Amino acid sequence: MTMPLSTKDIPLHTEAEQLVYIVDDDEALRDSLIWLLESTGLKAHAFSSAEAFLAAWHANMRGCLVLDIRMPGMSGLEMHERLIAMHSALPVIFITGHGDVPMAVSALKKGAVDFIEKPFNDQDMVALIRNALATEQKQFELHRQEADAQRRIDQLTPREREVLELIVAGRLNKQIADDLGISIKTVEVHRARVMEKMGVNSLAELVQHVMISAPKGE
Amino acid sequence: MKPEQEPEAISLFSRHPSAVPVLLLAVVLCVIWFAALPSNLGNNPDMLWLSAIVVISLGVIATWSLFKAKSQNDRAGEMEGERDLIFALSLDILCVMSLDGHLERTNPAFLNILGLKPDELIGSALIDLVHQEDHRLARSGLRKLALGQSANFEVRCRCGDGSHRWLHWSANPQLGEHRIYAVAHDVTDRKAAEDALRSEFAFRKAMEDSxxxxxxxxxxxxxxxxxxxxxxxxxxxxxxxxxxxxxxxxxxxxxxxxxxxxxxxxxxxxxxxxxxxxxxxxxxxxxxxxxxxxxxxxxxxxxxxxxxxxxxxxxxxxxxxSAQLEAAQERFIAVLDGLDAYVGVLDAVSGDLLYANRALAAQGKPEDSDEAIALPQPSPDEYLALPGNLTNRDLPFELFDGELQDKSGRWFHLRERALRWVDGRIVRLAVATDISTIKHAEQLAHEQEARLQSTSRLITMGEMASTLAHELNQPLSAISNYCMGSVNRLRQGNCPQEDILSAMEKASTQAARAGDIVRRVRDFVRKSEPQRSLVAIPTIIEEALGIAGIEAKRLGSKINTQIPDGLPMVMADRIMIEQVLMNLVKNAAEAMQKVPMEQRHINVAARLVEGYIEVAVTDNGCGIAPAQLGNLFSPFFTTKPEGMGMGLNICRSIIEYHNGRLWVDPNPSGGSIFRFMLPQEKILDHASFD
Known part of the structure; x- marks a missing residue:
């Protein structure tokens, strides 16, 4: 079975490694957390402030974020809001102290994955992180497929796109020919091109691809 | 004395014209007779006689005529003399002028009155004698005379010495003679009298009119x-x-x-x-x-x-x-008397009281001193200058401006200044205001500030606790991480020993850090340990409401108190209990924000219940949801958006520290009743009855 040629031409998300990004002002906590996480096989990278992390942030970062809620300078909550504004896909786990619970709750409502109260159980922490990484992985793949499908659709000519829409709508070739006022033969040529450009072999695959791209397309 | 001598005969004939024809006839007859004598004598002797008789009679007649003329002449001379006498003796000016106003004859009075010599006068024009200003009058008089009418006029005429005299002229013209006969009367004195009268009258008139x-x-x-x-x-x-x-x-x-x-x-x-x-x-x-x-x-x-x-x-x-002045005076007195301030005026030297307003007078004279007024007085060295040494040049002088306390403990703000009094002597004006209330308020403010500071100390304690928890969490989390990281590695058995050691050392450092934090907490708590003393609950309530009442009032709440007399004292840290009460009142006020303004009542009641004094703070606010009742007093629980969740927790800690209890009941009529109980102090001696 041969993979469609075109797949290789399409640039994908960089296959970056998943990292645990730790942002905490307390050096002992950063250091000890890296020590703990590395003992469980996770790779971690620490920042001493929100500002430092934001300076290093880029859209292709993979992994999750462990963020202290109380920090001098920019707080964890504020940094989270910035990340949301920048459409960051990194899941965030907040570390809270005593009395920060209401804050953590509001952060959760805004899309943080979870929060954990200090002092925390190491297993709980690791479990939360693994969970977050898995979520991120799923999100990443979904996103990649979406982007892929969209890209393929973007390569279609306007006529091909019309034909695609009618195929997905369940019209037969003859009906499509009538709808568009072209010959069946021409419809068949378009159909073959669409299948090729979309990198699919069956109608079912084609529909699936179009559906994936749909949320973004519409 | 005749001024002018004419020939006697001319004068005679001119005065007796009837004698002239008689004399002429006699002379003619004589001539005729003598001419006819030689011829007549020889012819007719009778004729001779007749002619002789005629001649003789004519001679008689002529002689008689002559005599007559002579006697007539004599009489005329006599009259002439009389006239001359009158002319010479007249006190009024008499003169004869030509029709064109030139003087021909003047009498001596003319000369006497005007002091002018005859040779200066005769031939001169009358107008030249008249004062320039009267020329018009004089000319019109002369003009009338020239026309044959008599004239009267009063003009000033020049005297020999250059002065002028007023003359009243009356003149008649004799057109046949081409002469004017004039009389002038000296009216200078009358004129002067008239002028004087006129100016006197004008003066009086002006005076009357002015x-x-x-x-x-x-x-x-x-x-x-x-x-x-x-x-x-x-x-x-x-x-x-x-x-x-x-x-x-x-x-x-x-x-x-x-x-x-x-x-x-x-x-x-x-x-x-x-x-x-x-x-x-x-x-x-x-x-x-x-x-x-x-x-x-x-x-x-x-x-x-x-x-x-x-x-x-x-x-x-x-x-x-004058009515206004009187009213002003009354107002002034009313103001001075209406003042709460004590106003007094004292003699600078003797110290005698010269004036006291009602407030000062009502104070009366002090019984136990010889001071004139019942006000505290500065001691001599407190004065900027000794009042007795001042002189008028120094006035007004600020003598004293300061606060003084009298024997009863009242405070006065006294200002004294030296002034010149209405009668000229130097006085001290003293104005004193009773500032005891202000002083008391200041003192209260100080106390309240101290209390506020302790409030912030308590708030700080709450914050501190929160901060400490956070701080303590850091080393504890780190220790846990180091340990568990090491445990995992040891389990896996693939870690160099020195790495584990290093992690363990770091964990130990964090443990020391935690110890430091704990020590700091202990130090802080020791500093803010409560200081207990015997206190009366009503005092605590009064003072707590003094502060919390401000905020409650701002939030639109009214506070009522129900405090029975004779409550026993409690052994407590006054400030801490006040803090609790303030906190409860503040909560109550905040709980009623959704209740209409007129229903925002806070009731603070105290009572004695089985050896405890119970204080209840009742509101009719939103109340507490049953779900929240359970953790109302747990730390960090709050229903307020800005709350720290420390207040009630600390309040309960404070009350429990005092062996009391703090709890909440729902208010049957809506809202909540927060109550705390403190054990009454058993020492009866300290029972308060106020």
Whole structure:
């Protein structure tokens, strides 16, 4: 079975490694957390402030974020809001102290994955992180497929796109020919091109691809 | 003495013209007879006789005529002499002028009066003697005379010494003679008297017109016979309308008629007060004026009374001014007496009290000292200068400005300054204000500030606890991480030993850090340990409400208290219990924000229950949801958006520290009742009964 040629031409998300990004002002906590996480096989990278992390942030970062809620300078909550504004896909786990619970709750409502109260159980922490990484992985793949499908659709000519829409709508070739006022033969040529450009072999695959791209397309 | 000698005969004939023809006839007859004598004698002797008789008779007649003429001449000479005498002796000036006004003859009086020599006069023109200013008058007189009319005129004539005298000229022309006979009478003295009279009159008139007093003379019948300008202005009527009026005068108002009649009657009878009687008149424009009337009798030159002179003065303005002055004085006194401040004036030297306002007078004289006023006085060295040493040049002088306390403990703000008093002596004006209340308020403010500081200390404690928890979490989390990281590695068995050691050392460092934090907490808590003393719950409530009441009032709540008398004392840290109460009152006020303003009542009640004093703070606010009741007192629980969640927790800790209890009940009529109990102090001696 041969993979469609075109797949290789399409640039994908960089296959970056998943990292645990730790942002905490307390050096002992950063250091000890890296020590703990590395003992469980996770790779971690620490920042001493929100500002430092934001300076290093880029859209292709993979992994999750462990963020202290109380920090001098920019707080964890504020940094989270910035990340949301920048459409960051990194899941965030907040570390809270005593009395920060209401804050953590509001952060959760805004899309943080979870929060954990200090002092925390190491297993709980690791479990939360693994969970977050898995979520991120799923999100990443979904996103990649979406982007892929969209890209393929973007390569279609306007006529091909019309034909695609009618195929997905369940019209037969003859009906499509009538709808568009072209010959069946021409419809068949378009159909073959669409299948090729979309990198699919069956109608079912084609529909699936179009559906994936749909949320973004519409 | 004749000034002019004519030949006797000419003079005689000129005066007796009838003698001339008789004499001429006699002479002619004589001539004729003598011419006819030689011829007549021989012819007719009778003719001779006849002619002789004729001649003789003619001679007699001629002689008689001559005699007659002579006697006539003599008589004329006599009259001439008399005339000359009169001419010479007349005291009035007599003169004969030509029709064109040149002097021909003058009598000695002319010379006596004017002091001019005859040779200067004769031939000179009368007009040259007349004063320049009277030329016109003189010329018109002379012109009349030249036309044959008699003339009278009074002119000033120049004297020999250059002065002038007034002469009244009366002259008659004799056109036949081409002469003017003139008499002049010296009227200089009369003129001077007239001038004096005229200027005297003008002076009096000006005086009368310039005085503001309305002067009016009335005759015995009461008729106005004279008024001055001021009188006319006072009444607003022209003098023509006033003169001749009899009372009731037109400037009397109907309403004042009776009173004015009485005043006039009294005044005319001489019964009016010496400083005048008051009446009212109505001015032309309708305005009524208050008038002071003085009346004095008018006595003529013969000593008979001819009427009265009335003087009217408008006293409307002065009466109002004096009324205003009086009112101002009253107001001034009223203000001084109305002041809470004590105002006194004391002699700078003797210290005698010269004036005291009501507040100061009410203080009375101090019984236990010889001071003039019952106010604290600065000691001599507190004065900026000794009042007794000041001189007028130093005035006004600020002597003292400061706060003093009297023996009863009241505080006064006293200002003293040296002034010149109305009678010229130097006095001390002392103004003192009782500032005890202000002082007390200041003291309260100080206490409240101290309390606020302790409030913030408590708040700090709450914050501190939160911060400490956070801080303590850091090392604890780190220790846990290091340990578990090491445990995992040891389990896996693939870690170099020195890595594990390093992690363990780091964990140990974090443990030490945690120890430090704990020590700091202990130190802080030790500093803020409560200080217990015997306190009365009503005092605590009063002081706590003094502070919390401000915030409650701001939030629109009213606070009522129900505190029975005779509550026992408690052993407590006054400030801490006040904090609890303040916290509860503040919570109560905040809980009622959704309740209509008029229903926002907070009730603070205290009572004795089985050896405990219970204080209840009741609100009718939103109440507490049953779900929240469970963790109401747990730390960090709050229902307020900005709350720390420390208040009730700390409150309960404080009360429990005092062996008491703090809890909440729902208010049956809506809202909550927060209650705390403190054990009463058993020592009966300290029981409070106020």
């Amino acid at each position: 005085v503001l007093t309305g002067l009016g003379a009335i005759d015995m019948a009461g008729r106005i016979i004279y008024i001055n300008r001021a009188f006319s202005e006072l009444t607003g009527l022209p003098s023509a309308e006033l003169i001749g009026q009899s009372p009731p005068f037109s400037f009397w108002d109907e309403r004042d008629m009776r009173a004015n009649w009485e005043v006039l009657r009294q005044s005319l009878a001489g019964d009016a007060p010496a400083d005048g009687a008051d009446m009212r008149i109505r001015r032309d424009d309708g305005k009524r004026l208050d008038i002071r009337l003085h009346v004095s009798p008018l006595i003529n030159a013969h000593g008979n009374q001819t009427g009265w002179m009335t003087a009217m003065t408008d006293i409307t303005e002065s009466r109002r001014a």
